[in-house]
Amino acid sequence: MQEPNPTYEPHVYSSEAAEADVAPTLSRHTLRRLLYLAFAVLAIMLLILLPPYISVNRYKRRIATSIGDSLGRPVHLDSVSLNLLPLPGFTLENFVVEEDPAFGSEPVIRANSVRATLRLSSLWSRRVEFSTISFTEPSVNLVHTAAGKWNLESILLHAAHIDAAPTIQKKAGPAPRFPYIEATGARVNLKFDREKSPISLTDADFALWLPDPQQWHLRLSAHPTRTDTDVSDTGILELEGTLGRAASLGQVPISLRGEWRNVPLGSASRFLLGRDAGLRGEMVLTANAQGTVSDSKIQTRLRLTDARRADFVPAQPMNIDLQCLGTATGDFRAVEDLRCSWPVSDAPPLVALTGTLPDLRAPKSASLQIGTPGLPAGTLLDWLRVASARVPADISTAGTLTGNLSYAPSASGGLPWQGALVIANASLVNPHAGPTSLVTGEVSLHSTSAVAPNTHRKVTARASEGFQLAPTSLALGGKDPAILEGSFDASGCTFHLSGMASTARLMALATALPQLGDGLAEVLPTNRASGPYRIDLTSTRPWGQPQIWTDTSAHLSIAHTHR
Numbered sequence: 001m002q003e004p005n006p007t008y009e010p011h012v013y014s015s016e017a018a019e020a021d022v023a024p025t026l027s028r029h030t031l032r033r034l035l036y037l038a039f040a041v042l043a044i045m046l047l048i049l050l051p052p053y054i055s056v057n058r059y060k061r062r063i064a065t066s067i068g069d070s071l072g073r074p075v076h077l078d079s080v081s082l083n084l085l086p087l088p089g090f091t092l093e094n095f096v097v098e099e100d101p102a103f104g105s106e107p108v109i110r111a112n113s114v115r116a117t118l119r120l121s122s123l124w125s126r127r128v129e130f131s132t133i134s135f136t137e138p139s140v141n142l143v144h145t146a147a148g149k150w151n152l153e154s155i156l157l158h159a160a161h162i163d164a165a166p167t168i169q170k171k172a173g174p175a176p177r178f179p180y181i182e183a184t185g186a187r188v189n190l191k192f193d194r195e196k197s198p199i200s201l202t203d204a205d206f207a208l209w210l211p212d213p214q215q216w217h218l219r220l221s222a223h224p225t226r227t228d229t230d231v232s233d234t235g236i237l238e239l240e241g242t243l244g245r246a247a248s249l250g251q252v253p254i255s256l257r258g259e260w261r262n263v264p265l266g267s268a269s270r271f272l273l274g275r276d277a278g279l280r281g282e283m284v285l286t287a288n289a290q291g292t293v294s295d296s297k298i299q300t301r302l303r304l305t306d307a308r309r310a311d312f313v314p315a316q317p318m319n320i321d322l323q324c325l326g327t328a329t330g331d332f333r334a335v336e337d338l339r340c341s342w343p344v345s346d347a348p349p350l351v352a353l354t355g356t357l358p359d360l361r362a363p364k365s366a367s368l369q370i371g372t373p374g375l376p377a378g379t380l381l382d383w384l385r386v387a388s389a390r391v392p393a394d395i396s397t398a399g400t401l402t403g404n405l406s407y408a409p410s411a412s413g414g415l416p417w418q419g420a421l422v423i424a425n426a427s428l429v430n431p432h433a434g435p436t437s438l439v440t441g442e443v444s445l446h447s448t449s450a451v452a453p454n455t456h457r458k459v460t461a462r463a464s465e466g467f468q469l470a471p472t473s474l475a476l477g478g479k480d481p482a483i484l485e486g487s488f489d490a491s492g493c494t495f496h497l498s499g500m501a502s503t504a505r506l507m508a509l510a511t512a513l514p515q516l517g518d519g520l521a522e523v524l525p526t527n528r529a530s531g532p533y534r535i536d537l538t539s540t541r542p543w544g545q546p547q548i549w550t551d552t553s554a555h556l557s558i559a560h561t562h563r
Contacts, residue, residue, distance in 0.1 A: 063090070072158030073108065074098040089117035089130075095138075103143040103151040104194055111138035111183075119177070129176050135183035143191045148333050153249045160245040160252075167209040178210035188222065192361070198228040198274070201237065215253075216243045224260070224271055231270040235263035241289075250294030250331060260285040265307060281307035281317065293331050300324045301344065312389040316382065324353075334358050338368075350375050355407070364409055364416075371404035377423055390514040398427035399443075415466045415490050418447040433508030436475055444470040448487075465489055476509065477502030478532040492542035502531030518547040525551075 060080045068075035078094035097109040117132040143151035164178040186204040190197040204222035211217050220239040225231065241256030261284045269277035287300040302324075306317040324340040335357040341349035355368035377399035385391045403421035422444045427437040447467050466489030473481035478500020486495040495516065503524055510517020523537060534553065541547035 063092070068097075070159070070162065071097060071155055073100070073155065077114075083115070087117050087131075088120070089115060091115050095135075099141070099143075100151060100154060103145070103149075104141075104191065106141050108151060108155070109135075109138055109140050111135045113137075116179075119172075129172065130179040131177075132180045132182065135181075135186065137185040138183050138187075140186060140188045141191055142188060143193075145193050148331055150249070150331070156243070156252065157247075157249060160247075164210055164213065166211055166213060168211070175213075181208040182206065186222075198226045199271070200225055200227065214245050217241075218243065226271050226274065228274060229270050231267050233264055234267050234271050235261055235283075246292075250292060252293045254289055254291065254293055254296060256287075256289045258287045265304070266310065276310070278310045279307065280310050281305055289328060289332075291328075294329065296328050296332075298324075298326050298328045298335070308386055309389075314386050314389070315393060316385070318383065318386045333360060335360065348373060350379070366407065368407040369404060370407075372401055375401040377401060377426065388514070392430070392511060394431050395512050396427075396429045396431075398437075399423045399425045403445075415447075415488070417467075420444070420446045428512055430508040430512045432511070433505055438474055438476070438505070438509050438512060440473045440475050440481055443472050446470060469495075474499075474501075474509065475505070476500070476532070477505040482535070492540065492545075494541075495539045497537045497539075498535060500532045501535050502533075504530060506535075515547075519549045523549045523551045 060077060063080060064075045064077055074097075076094075076096045076098070077092045079092075081091045081093070083089050083091055092114040093112070095109070095111045095114040096107045099106055099108050113136045115132075115134040115136070116130045117134075119129040119131045141151070163175040165173050165175045167178050167180050169177050183204065183206040186201075186206055188201040188204055190199050201222035202225050204220060207219045209217055218239070218241065220237075222237050224234045224237050237258070237260045239256065239258045241254060244253035246252040263283040263285070265279040265281045265283055266276055268283050269275065269279055282305045284303045284305075285300065287298060289296045289298050291297050300323070302320070302322045304318065304320040307320060308314055308317040320342065321344045322340060322342045323344040324338060326335045326338040328334070329336055338353070338355050338357065340353040342351045343349065351370065351372050353368060353370045355366060357363070357366045359365050377397045380401060381391070381395065381397045385393075401421060401423050403419060405417050405419035405421070407416050408418075409416055422442055424442050426439045426441065426443045428439040429435060429437050445467050448465060466487060468488075469484070469486040472484045474484055474497075476482045476499065480500055482497060482499030482501050484495065484497050486493060506520065506524060507517075510520045518541075519539070520537070525533065536551070536553035537549055538552050539547050539549045
């Protein structure tokens with residue numbers, strides 16, 4: 001007979017079976033968490049699925065009218081849609097702000113899409129406010145008339161008369177909070193009267209907000225471009241500053257800072273002039289304006305790095321650091337009391353420029369004066385080497401340039417420049433012709449109004465308006481110095497060289513000053529010894545054409561024989 005198992009416990013098996021038949025239960029805390037999760041999922045699904053089925057187009061006219069009243073211009077839009085994520089707001093399609101008929105028929109602003117985000121705190125108040133208004137790739141037309149008026153003037157003045165609280169104000173107050181207005185990928189077109197300028201700004205990012213009830217803050221970053229050229233690499237233009245409230249545009253207080261950087265000189269000339277000026281290097285232009293729109297103090301600084309001509313690379317490119325001060329008047333249409341200095345330092349400048357620009361749209365209307373209290377002749381030679389690849393590297397010079405030049409439009413079509421320049425203690429040494437300077441004394445250049453009455457007749461005969469090179473002594477190998485004189489006018493230049501000279505010294509002069517020496521070797525006598533011998537040579541060079549030297553000594557001998 002089998003004995004019972006001593007470990008068998010019937011009550012244990014019955015208890016386990018009972019527990020297996022009972023369904024497991026969740027704690028109250030776990031149920032609450034699951035309920036919250038379900039409500040969250042439901043809310044998200046509603047936020048995603050409901051907006052397309054909620055029509056707010058019936059508010060389209062009310063929204064357009066509200067925005068138009070705030071701008072002072074009629075506003076049109078095709079449709080309005082509601083967005084609940086990531087923040088509640090509206091999307092406006094085909095947003096258009098009409099132009100004042102006095103400035104043309106094209107819209108001031110056109111944007112395919114505008115996103116207006118609601119302030120959450122305003123949803124529980126009777127007045128709805130927007131925290132952000134974002135424009136995507138809008139097109140903006142800036143129009144400037146010949147009378148000096150801007151098309152945005154009425155919009156700015158209209159906004160200035162509307163009370164608004166600062167953008168960052170946390171709680172709503174009596175005045176609505178000004179929204180943060182931004183634009184990405186914008187295009188800004190510039191028009192003069194009814195004609196659209198080829199100059200525009202592309203890929204512009206813009207922001208405007210109200211940090212103070214009486215002051216707007218703006219920021220702009222864009223790429224300048226020109227539609228009548230294929231210029232692309234034009235650097236980055238940045239502008240930032242503040243605009244205040246005023247009764248008229250001219251009285252609007254401004255504090256603006258701008259910079260145009262990373263600009264290749266070739267691209268800069270094509271953007272500004274519409275053509276390649278044949279310059280290479282890098283440019284950085286900065287500007288500040290403080291005051292009002294109609295009368296503000298301006299400060300600009302132009303820095304050129306490794307500036308040179310495009311057709312050759314000099315041993316030492318030019319670096320320029322130029323600063324200008326002035327007063328902008330007439331809503332930035334004119335500049336008065338212009339003062340520029342090079343280099344930028346606390347010491348007196350080597351070159352100073354002063355003047356006025358009555359109309360920035362007509363640069364030739366300017367009245368300018370440029371002068372130097374003492375510019376080393378060596379600096380002039382360095383500039384000449386940057387301008388021409390023909391100047392030998394071993395040529396040396398000495399002396400100091402002083403003088404003043406003035407610019408004023410010439411009604412007769414002559415040279416608009418007048419004045420005088422003098423290089424005192426001038427020296428020009430070509431080591432291949434020995435250590436003796438080719439130039440002795442001073443070199444003087446005067447406008448024709450200051451020409452001495454005893455000047456050589458050959459030179460003054462064609463120098464009705466222009467500059468004359470006063471008789472300059474040259475050590476060309478003779479016992480007595482040779483004399484060089486010349487004239488410059490709007491059509492070209494003329495030189496007359498006479499006295500005793502040797503072939504070696506003449507060729508040394510032609511090598512040191514290649515622009516003067518062009519064609520000189522062709523007229524030197526070949527049936528004489530190396531010299532010295534008497535010369536009487538005259539050259540003519542119409543601008544843009546070759547220089548031609550003529551030996552006039554034979555004509556002088558014939559004339560002397562017939563006397």
